Amino acid sequence: MANPSSTLASGLGRLKAKDTRPIWMEKPKPAVQVSKAIALVIICFLALYPLLAVLATSLSSQSEIANNNGLVLFPKEPTFAAYQTIFAGGVVTDALIRSLLITTVGTALSVVVTVAMAYGLTRRDLVGGRFFLMTALFTMLFSPGIIPSFLMVKELGLLDSYAALVLPTLMSAFNLVVVRSFFMNLPQELFEAAKIDGAGDFRILVQMVLPLSRGVLAVVGLFYAVGYWNAFFNAMLYLNDDKWPLSMILRQYVLLGQPMGDSAVAEIAVPSQAIQMAVVVISLIPIVIVFPFLQRYFTKGVLTGAIKG
Amino acid sequence: MNAVPSAGPSRRNFLSVAGIGALALVSGGALAGCGQRTTSVASNASEALLPTHMPLQAAAADIPGTAQGVPSAFYKYPAPFRSVQAAPLKGGKITAITNLFGTAPNARADNPAWQAIEARLGGQVEITSVSSDDYATKFNTIIAGGELPDLMLNDGAAVPNIVEFLQAKCADLTPLLGGDKIKDYPNLAAIPEVFWKQTVQAGKLYSLPIPRNLTGGSGFVNQTLLESVGIKSTEDIKDKDDFYRVAKELTNPSKNQWALGSTKFGLTMLHHMFRTPNVWKNDGGKLTRAFETDEYLAAIEFAAKLYKDGLYVPGSEGWTKSQMVNSFISGKVAMIYDGLPAYIGPTGYGRSIPAANKANKAVPFIPVGHDGGKAQTWLDNVTFGTVMLKKADEAKLKEVLAVANFLAAPFGSEEYLLLNYGAEGADYTLDANGNPVVTERALLDNAVPWKYLAAPQQVVYDPSNKDIVDVMHNAYSKLIPLGVEDPCGTLFSPTNASKGAKLGQPVSDAATAVIAGRGTMDALKSAVADWKKNGGDTIRSEYESALAK
Incomplete structure (x- = not known):
C-alpha cells in the first residue's frame, strides 16, 4: 500500500508544477482552438484569394471576365486560350x-x-x-x-x-x-x-x-x-x-x-x-x-x- | 517667330487616361517634368513655311473624306499600288526611338514582315522602343548619353524644354520640306497642312507628324440600352434636362445598371454639351482658360447633380480602364468616355461588345447642346505625336526622310499593306474581295512600331462589318464640324511646360470634390483664382504674346 503522505506530496508537487507552467504551454480550450483555426483559415484565404482570382481569371473568356467585373473566381467554361x-x-x-x-x-x-x-x-x-x-x-x-x-x-x-x-x-x-x-x-x-x-x-x-x-x-x-x-x-x-x-x-x-x-x-x-x-x-x-x-x-x-x- | 507642336491629347492619352476630360482641361496637355530652365521664349507656329499639300492619285474611297478633315472610309482594301519605287537606304542603317504598344515583336531573324520591310528599305532601321509610360525615362537617359538616334518620337511630354532641345539637337527640316520642296517625298506631301502645323516650332519645321483623325470624340453609348428607354440616338436627346431624364431612366441599381461611369467621371461628353472651350478660348487675342469659363462651371455643376442623384456607378471615377471597359461590355454602365479610335478594329467596341455580349451594341456618343442648340466638340486628337530628326548633313537627312516617306505610305498602297499587315503569305493573305486576312503570327510580326516613326493620314477601314465603317464615319462627320481647336495647341509657354500640370492639379482636385459632393463651387472658383495668382496669368500672357507674334 502506498504511503498516503508521499502520494499527497507527489500530487501537490504535480499541481504546483502545473500551476507554474506558463500559460502558452497549456493546452488551449476547445473554443480557443476553434477560434485559432478560424483565424488561420481567414488568413490563408486572404493570402490565397488574390492568387486564386489571378489563376481563375487567366482561365476565363472575355465575356465572363466582363460579366464578373474583371474578377472571376470560378470560371464556368475554363479556357486555356x-x-x-x-x-x-x-x-x-x-x-x-x-x-x-x-x-x-x-x-x-x-x-x-x-x-x-x-x-x-x-x-x-x-x-x-x-x-x-x-x-x-x-x-x-x-x-x-x-x-x-x-x-x-x-x-x-x-x-x-x-x-x-x-x-x-x-x-x-x-x-x-x-x-x-x-x-x-x-x-x-x-x-x-x-x-x-x-x-x-x-x-x-x-x-x-x-x-x-x-x-x-x-x-x-x-x-x-x-x-x-x-x-x-x-x-x-x-x-x-x-x-x-x-x-x-x-x-x-x-x-x-x-x-x-x-x-x-x-x-x-x-x-x-x-x-x-x-x-x-x-x-x-x-x-x-x-x-x-x-x-x-x-x-x-x-x-x-x-x-x- | 517661334512655334511648337501640340502637346494636346494623343493616342498616348487615350491609352493611359480614358476619362481625360477634366485632366486635359486642367493640365493643358503639358505633362512636363520638373527641373528644366524656364528661360525659353514663348513660340508660335503661324509663320513657318509649311509643306505644300499634294494629294496622291490613290484609290477612290467608298465614302470620301472632306476638306474639313473628315477621313475617307473604305469597305474593302483597294487594289494595291506601289507608292515608293526606289529603296531609300543603300545598304545603310539608321536608328530610331519611339513608343511600343503591346509587347515586343518577334525578333528580326524570325520575323518575315520585318525582313520584307527592310528588304524594301534597302537597309536596317535599329529601333529602340519602350512603352509610353517608360518613354520619358528612356529618352532622357539617351539624351544624357549623348548619342541621339536619327529619328526620335516627340510625344509632347518626354522633353519639357522642347524648344531648346530642338534648336540644339534637331535638324531644321524647312529647307528640305518647306513649300514645294516636299515633292521629293510624295507620301509625306500627301499629309494635309493641318497636321504639319503641329510640327512647327520656333518658326521652323522641326518634325514629321503622325496624323490622327482630329477628334477624340465624346465617348460611347450602349445603343441597346438606349433603345430600351425609347431613344434611338443620342442626337434625339433634346437638351440637358432631357439628358438627365434619359440618364435617370437608364439607371436601375437593383438591376446593377447605371447611366454613367468612367474614369475621372468621363466629363468630356458633358463639356461638349455645355460647349466648354478646348483647353483655352481665344477672344480676339485675349485668352481664357477653359476652367475660368461659365461653361466649364456649368458642366461641373451638372455632373455633380448627376452624381448626387445616383446616376454614376458608385466609385466609378476611380476605375481603371479595364474596369470601365468590362462594365461597359457587361451593360453595367450605359455611357462611358473613351477615345473615338477605340471603336474600330478587332478589339474596338464596334466588334468586341457584340462579341462579348450579343445583346449589346455600342455607338459613339453624339452630343447635343445643353440648351438644345449645337454642342461643341474638341479637335483634341490631331496627331499621335511628331518625329524629330537628329542634326546631320544634308545627305543623311535626305536618307532618313526617304525612309520616313516609305513609312508614311498611304492606305491603298503595297507599302501600307506591308507595314500594317506584314509579309504576304506568312502574315496575311488577300481574300476574294482583296482584303487582308491575317495569320496567327501576324500579331507579333507586326508589333514593330513602324507606325510611330512616320505615318499617313488615317482612314476608316474595317472589312469585317460595313455597319462599323458607316457608324464610325458618321461619327466623324458629325463631330469634326462641331470641333474647336485648342488655340494654344501649337504655341509654347515655358511656364506651362515647367509647372502647368502642377498648377492645374488643385483645380482638377477641386472639380472632383464638387462632383463627388465633398467640395463647393466656391472652393472650385477659389482654386481657379489661386491658379491665376500662382502662374496661370503668366502662362496666359506668354501664350498671348506668342499669339500676337
Whole structure:
C-alpha cells in the first residue's frame, strides 16, 4: 500500500508544477482552438484569394471576365486560350528562358563574388580591409543615379547586352554584411586548426566555411535570385525589346495594360485581361517552385547574420 | 517667330487616361517634368513655311473624306499600288526611338514582315522602343548619353524644354520640306497642312507628324440600352434636362445598371454639351482658360447633380480602364468616355461588345447642346505625336526622310499593306474581295512600331462589318464640324511646360470634390483664382504674346 503522505506530496508537487507552467504551454480550450483555426483559415484565404482570382481569371473568356467585373473566381467554361496565345507567339517563352538564364547566371556570380569579398573582409590581416568594407557600405547609403549608371554601362560597352543586367547589380552591400557577419561568428579555432594543418584560405573557404554556411548562402542566393527575376528597370534602360526578360513583358502586359501585339491590325481578339493574368501566373511559377525549398533557411539565415553581427 | 507642336491629347492619352476630360482641361496637355530652365521664349507656329499639300492619285474611297478633315472610309482594301519605287537606304542603317504598344515583336531573324520591310528599305532601321509610360525615362537617359538616334518620337511630354532641345539637337527640316520642296517625298506631301502645323516650332519645321483623325470624340453609348428607354440616338436627346431624364431612366441599381461611369467621371461628353472651350478660348487675342469659363462651371455643376442623384456607378471615377471597359461590355454602365479610335478594329467596341455580349451594341456618343442648340466638340486628337530628326548633313537627312516617306505610305498602297499587315503569305493573305486576312503570327510580326516613326493620314477601314465603317464615319462627320481647336495647341509657354500640370492639379482636385459632393463651387472658383495668382496669368500672357507674334 502506498504511503498516503508521499502520494499527497507527489500530487501537490504535480499541481504546483502545473500551476507554474506558463500559460502558452497549456493546452488551449476547445473554443480557443476553434477560434485559432478560424483565424488561420481567414488568413490563408486572404493570402490565397488574390492568387486564386489571378489563376481563375487567366482561365476565363472575355465575356465572363466582363460579366464578373474583371474578377472571376470560378470560371464556368475554363479556357486555356490565353496560355495558348502567349505560348504561340514565342515572345513570352523566349523571355521566360532569358529570365531563367539571367537569374541563374546572375545569382551564381553574385553569390561567388559576395562570398569571396565577405570572406576576405573577415580576415583581420587583410590590408585595407576596412576601406573596402566602408566603400561597400557607402553604396547602401548613396546609390548612383539613373544617368550616371547609364553612362557607366555605355562606357563599358555593355548597352544591349545581358551583362548590363548583371554587372551593375553584381553585389549587394546588404548581402555582403549578412554573409560577413555569419562568417565572423564561425569559431575562429576551426580556422586556426586548419591553418596549423597547412590549409590555405581558399581551402578553408571551400571545405570548411561554405559547408557551415549553407543557410546563409541559401538566403542570400534567394535574395539575389528574386532581385534578378523581378528586375525590369535596368532591362528597360539598357536593353532593346528583343532582349527583354519576363519582368519587362509582365510590365508591358499587366501594369501598363498593353494589348498582345498590334491590336489595330490583328484579327484575333484576345481576352487581354486573361492574358495579363496568365502572364502573372507564368511569372509566379518559378518562384513558387523554388521558395518552399529555401524558406526554411530564410529566418535562420537572416537572423544569424544580422543579430550576431 | 517661334512655334511648337501640340502637346494636346494623343493616342498616348487615350491609352493611359480614358476619362481625360477634366485632366486635359486642367493640365493643358503639358505633362512636363520638373527641373528644366524656364528661360525659353514663348513660340508660335503661324509663320513657318509649311509643306505644300499634294494629294496622291490613290484609290477612290467608298465614302470620301472632306476638306474639313473628315477621313475617307473604305469597305474593302483597294487594289494595291506601289507608292515608293526606289529603296531609300543603300545598304545603310539608321536608328530610331519611339513608343511600343503591346509587347515586343518577334525578333528580326524570325520575323518575315520585318525582313520584307527592310528588304524594301534597302537597309536596317535599329529601333529602340519602350512603352509610353517608360518613354520619358528612356529618352532622357539617351539624351544624357549623348548619342541621339536619327529619328526620335516627340510625344509632347518626354522633353519639357522642347524648344531648346530642338534648336540644339534637331535638324531644321524647312529647307528640305518647306513649300514645294516636299515633292521629293510624295507620301509625306500627301499629309494635309493641318497636321504639319503641329510640327512647327520656333518658326521652323522641326518634325514629321503622325496624323490622327482630329477628334477624340465624346465617348460611347450602349445603343441597346438606349433603345430600351425609347431613344434611338443620342442626337434625339433634346437638351440637358432631357439628358438627365434619359440618364435617370437608364439607371436601375437593383438591376446593377447605371447611366454613367468612367474614369475621372468621363466629363468630356458633358463639356461638349455645355460647349466648354478646348483647353483655352481665344477672344480676339485675349485668352481664357477653359476652367475660368461659365461653361466649364456649368458642366461641373451638372455632373455633380448627376452624381448626387445616383446616376454614376458608385466609385466609378476611380476605375481603371479595364474596369470601365468590362462594365461597359457587361451593360453595367450605359455611357462611358473613351477615345473615338477605340471603336474600330478587332478589339474596338464596334466588334468586341457584340462579341462579348450579343445583346449589346455600342455607338459613339453624339452630343447635343445643353440648351438644345449645337454642342461643341474638341479637335483634341490631331496627331499621335511628331518625329524629330537628329542634326546631320544634308545627305543623311535626305536618307532618313526617304525612309520616313516609305513609312508614311498611304492606305491603298503595297507599302501600307506591308507595314500594317506584314509579309504576304506568312502574315496575311488577300481574300476574294482583296482584303487582308491575317495569320496567327501576324500579331507579333507586326508589333514593330513602324507606325510611330512616320505615318499617313488615317482612314476608316474595317472589312469585317460595313455597319462599323458607316457608324464610325458618321461619327466623324458629325463631330469634326462641331470641333474647336485648342488655340494654344501649337504655341509654347515655358511656364506651362515647367509647372502647368502642377498648377492645374488643385483645380482638377477641386472639380472632383464638387462632383463627388465633398467640395463647393466656391472652393472650385477659389482654386481657379489661386491658379491665376500662382502662374496661370503668366502662362496666359506668354501664350498671348506668342499669339500676337
